[in-house]
Amino acid sequence: MSDTGAAVAFEWTKIRTLRSTVWSLALFSAASVVVALLFGYVMRGTYADLDAAAQARFDPVASGFSGMKLGMIALVVFGVLTVSSEYSTGSIRSSLAAVPRRGVFYAAKLLTGTATALVVSAVVVTLSFFAAQTMLGSPASVSLSDDGVLRALIGGVLYMTLICAFSMGLASVLRSSALTMGILVPLFFMISTILNSIPGVQKVAQFLPDLAGSLILRSKEPHGDGVLTAWTGMAVLAAWAVLAVAAGYFAMRRRDA
Amino acid sequence: MIEVQKLTKRYGETLAVDGLSFQVRPGRVTGFLGPNGAGKSTTMRAMIGLDRPSSGQVLIDGKRYEQIAQPLRKVGALLEAKALHGGRTAYGHLLGLARSNRIPPSRVGEVLETVGLSATAKKRAGGFSLGMAQRLGVAAALLGDPEVLLFDEPVNGLDPEGILWIRELMKKLAGEGRTVFVSSHLMSEMALTAEHLIVIGQGRLLADTTVEDFIARNSRSYIHIRTPEPERMRDVLAGDGIRTEKGPEGVLEALGTTLETVGKLASKHQVTVYEISPRTASLEEAFMQLTADAVDFRADLEVR
Ligand SMILES: Nc1ncnc2c1ncn2[C@@H]1O[C@H](COP(=O)(O)OP(=O)(O)OP(=O)(O)O)[C@@H](O)[C@H]1O
Ligand SMILES: [Mg+2]
Numbered sequence: 001m002s003d004t005g006a007a008v009a010f011e012w013t014k015i016r017t018l019r020s021t022v023w024s025l026a027l028f029s030a031a032s033v034v035v036a037l038l039f040g041y042v043m044r045g046t047y048a049d050l051d052a053a054a055q056a057r058f059d060p061v062a063s064g065f066s067g068m069k070l071g072m073i074a075l076v077v078f079g080v081l082t083v084s085s086e087y088s089t090g091s092i093r094s095s096l097a098a099v100p101r102r103g104v105f106y107a108a109k110l111l112t113g114t115a116t117a118l119v120v121s122a123v124v125v126t127l128s129f130f131a132a133q134t135m136l137g138s139p140a141s142v143s144l145s146d147d148g149v150l151r152a153l154i155g156g157v158l159y160m161t162l163i164c165a166f167s168m169g170l171a172s173v174l175r176s177s178a179l180t181m182g183i184l185v186p187l188f189f190m191i192s193t194i195l196n197s198i199p200g201v202q203k204v205a206q207f208l209p210d211l212a213g214s215l216i217l218r219s220k221e222p223h224g225d226g227v228l229t230a231w232t233g234m235a236v237l238a239a240w241a242v243l244a245v246a247a248g249y250f251a252m253r254r255r256d257a
Numbered sequence: 258m259i260e261v262q263k264l265t266k267r268y269g270e271t272l273a274v275d276g277l278s279f280q281v282r283p284g285r286v287t288g289f290l291g292p293n294g295a296g297k298s299t300t301m302r303a304m305i306g307l308d309r310p311s312s313g314q315v316l317i318d319g320k321r322y323e324q325i326a327q328p329l330r331k332v333g334a335l336l337e338a339k340a341l342h343g344g345r346t347a348y349g350h351l352l353g354l355a356r357s358n359r360i361p362p363s364r365v366g367e368v369l370e371t372v373g374l375s376a377t378a379k380k381r382a383g384g385f386s387l388g389m390a391q392r393l394g395v396a397a398a399l400l401g402d403p404e405v406l407l408f409d410e411p412v413n414g415l416d417p418e419g420i421l422w423i424r425e426l427m428k429k430l431a432g433e434g435r436t437v438f439v440s441s442h443l444m445s446e447m448a449l450t451a452e453h454l455i456v457i458g459q460g461r462l463l464a465d466t467t468v469e470d471f472i473a474r475n476s477r478s479y480i481h482i483r484t485p486e487p488e489r490m491r492d493v494l495a496g497d498g499i500r501t502e503k504g505p506e507g508v509l510e511a512l513g514t515t516l517e518t519v520g521k522l523a524s525k526h527q528v529t530v531y532e533i534s535p536r537t538a539s540l541e542e543a544f545m546q547l548t549a550d551a552v553d554f555r556a557d558l559e560v561r
Contacts, residue, residue, distance in 0.1 A: 085342060
């Protein structure tokens with residue numbers, strides 16, 4: 001009865017028939033890879049001038065992901081738009097007429113959105129890594145078989161996917177692109193950075209979804225007074241995502257369309 | 258068949274629908290009539306589960322809408338023309354809906370043809386006029402070839418040709434044995450398309466009757482008399498057993514009589530009259546009479 005497969009096909013058709021969603025994914029990919037290339041290129045020249053301690057601290061994997069942290073904003077836009085544009089345009093009413101079981105509808109939407117984010121992120125993470133390492137060249141660059149590299153790549157895909165799921169959940173609660181982006185953009189691009197640079201506050205700030213999850217985006221252990229590790233940080237981000245998705249589900253179930 | 262059972266819907270303080278019960282049968286167009294704010298749209302939204310009833314329920318062939326597998330193949334609804342993303346093409350919008358209920362994508366072209374939008378299928382719906390959006394809404398409703406069709410104010414924004422087209426379409430659909438339920442706040446529109454009427458006001462049922470019966474019962478014929486001596490005229494008519502009512506601006510309305518009788522009596526008793534003419538209260542007036550107590554937003558000026 002609950003035809004989740006058809007509901008997923010519906011969500012996928014909605015994603016690919018809208019320019020805004022397709023473009024936001026394209027922008028996520030392009031921004032991530034281009035910045036990774038640029039960063040690698042710039043670091044190649046700078047690396048030789050660093051002293052030994054700085055060279056030891058330099059993390060080529062994390063540097064390769066610096067583009068993705070910027071491109072992430074487009075992925076967040078993608079996640080938010082797939083949810084909130086239904087409310088802002090009124091298309092939610094045709095959508096729910098087609099898939100009236102709210103649980104099925106919501107599951108299909110989340111599943112399709114995060115699966116899309118997962119696939120695109122896998123490509124973007126891989127491309128970003130190789131782009132950055134190619135530009136860096138030896139001796140600065142690392143290879144896939146080096147310590148912690150594969151973990152960082154897998155972590156990067158999970159990180160992006162969970163950030164997207166978190167954004168979709170929040171958008172389902174708030175139902176407004178402006179409101180959701182108004183919370184997420186400052187959170188991911190200002191508040192986290194600011195709080196994380198204040199020594200005392202850092203202990204708490206590391207539990208913010210993006211900071212906790214981003215601990216895995218490196219091949220060397222971070223410095224600072226964090227208690228979270230790569231995987232416990234990922235677990236914290238996952239918990240945030242589960243919380244947001246669950247809240248979105250309850251909003252979906254209870255409220256009128 | 259649609260069964261509305263003790264449906265109540267509250268929005269905070271507002272009681273939009275108040276213990277409403279009625280049935281909609283297949284094979285005919287059933288009009289759903291009520292003044293602005295009567296609760297028509299709310300009732301129709303509850304029919305397809307968009308709004309959760311505060312109490313009561315709506316059953317479609319014995320099932321709540323959420324319980325119907327592939328509901329678009331059973332129920333087609335046009336509730337709001339703009340219930341779509343303007344960035345999507347007409348084709349893309351319908352294709353998604355088709356996929357959601359495993360309707361063959363070839364059906365999309367067919368319904369676009371039916372509503373006359375084939376030429377604009379690849380245009381983004383955001384640029385559509387209200388009439389075109391309405392046609393696209395009809396296409397979406399027809400997509401699953403459903404037995405039950407719900408239309409909320411379908412003639413909104415349509416030009417005369419479009420109005421004629423939708424009237425014929427509704428009659429055709431009902432003629433094929435489908436259940437067609439269509440709302441309007443215009444009685445005259447319903448008189449042309451519907452066979453059966455459900456009339457509501459302030460969320461409550463006011464009438465559940467055939468259109469024919471409604472007209473016979475509610476349309477009132479009278480003789481309109483304009484005279485400087487209304488009291489005398491009334492006495493003269495009363496002397497002949499003719500009942501009168503006061504109309505606006507001192508006009509008399511004589512009921513159950515003919516133009517000739519009134520003319521002869523006036524001449525016989527030498528009452529000055531400026532005007533005598535037969536009048537029939539329109540269906541619109543009958544409808545307003547019925548819903549008079551249940552109108553939420555009445556304009557201050559006398560509508561007559
Ligand atoms: N989402 C909502 N939130 C709050 N009040 C609402 C909502 N929808 C409808 N109402 C109120 O419920 C009542 C019934 O509204 P409804 O739209 O069902 O009337 P209607 O018969 O369709 O009127 P119209 O002929 O103007 O379309 C109105 O008083 C309206 O203000
Ligand atoms: Mg309405």
